[in-house]
Amino acid sequence: AQRVTQPEKLLSVFKGAPVELKCNYSYSGSPELFWYVQYSRQRLQLLLRHISRESIKGFTADLNKGETSFHLKKPFAQEEDSAMYYCALSGLGAGSYQLTFGKGTKLSVIP
Amino acid sequence: ETGVTQSPTHLIKTRGQQVTLRCSSQSGHNTVSWYQQALGQGPQFIFQYYREEENGRGNFPPRFSGLQFPNYSSELNVNALELDDSALYLCASSLPGNEKLFFGSGTQLSVL
Numbered sequence: 001a002q003r004v005t006q007p008e009k010l011l012s013v014f015k016g017a018p019v020e021l022k023c024n025y026s027y028s029g030s031p032e033l034f035w036y037v038q039y040s041r042q043r044l045q046l047l048l049r050h051i052s053r054e055s056i057k058g059f060t061a062d063l064n065k066g067e068t069s070f071h072l073k074k075p076f077a078q079e080e081d082s083a084m085y086y087c088a089l090s091g092l093g094a095g096s097y098q099l100t101f102g103k104g105t106k107l108s109v110i111p
Numbered sequence: 112e113t114g115v116t117q118s119p120t121h122l123i124k125t126r127g128q129q130v131t132l133r134c135s136s137q138s139g140h141n142t143v144s145w146y147q148q149a150l151g152q153g154p155q156f157i158f159q160y161y162r163e164e165e166n167g168r169g170n171f172p173p174r175f176s177g178l179q180f181p182n183y184s185s186e187l188n189v190n191a192l193e194l195d196d197s198a199l200y201l202c203a204s205s206l207p208g209n210e211k212l213f214f215g216s217g218t219q220l221s222v223l
Contacts, residue, residue, distance in 0.1 A: 043114075045213075049210070086153050098167050099154075104152075
């Protein structure tokens with residue numbers, strides 16, 4: 001069974017401080033990992049995916065297969081980063097790409 | 112470009128009733144997925160439709176069923192509603208083979 005764990009329900013940081021949102025996963029195969037974000041009054045949207053190895057809005061995430069982690073990081077938090085962040089895993093099966101989401105971490109950036 | 116639209120936005124039903132939720136996919140997207148998000152939880156995969164056929168299903172009972180139409184819009188039907196079915200139901204569309212999902216705003220279902 002595949003599982004995604006986000007240990008922090010709420011994370012508060014000061015503006016300009018580094019941010020790290022933790023994500024650990026359990027999956028027997030080779031996973032595809034994602035971070036989705038939901039800003040206030042907006043829809044859930046893709047922030048980044050590990051396969052792209054990209055940096056979006058200053059955020060990066062590295063897949064660590066040894067530690068089965070995919071933590072989201074940003075060196076300097078901005079107030080506009082305040083949002084709900086979900087880590088998600090994709091397991092391939094019969095051609096479908098169903099995502100397993102964690103419970104989410106609410107990031108609050110204090111001015 | 113039109114985004115994913117869902118209707119209705121809110122719905123109140125009583126236990127035992129049936130409900131139909133609707134979703135129009137983003138322009139050009141022929142794959143639609145449905146997710147259930149209970150309060151304080153992440154979205155949970157219900158099923159996915161591609162070319163009008165179910166193409167993957169999560170751990171949900173058969174009373175959760177769906178349809179996809181030739182224009183790629185989709186319906187989620189839930190029979191014999193239970194109190195635990197109260198949740199936000201999210202629809203997401205995507206291109207085939209592309210795991211980037213575009214979500215709608217959801218339908219908030221309350222079962223009394």
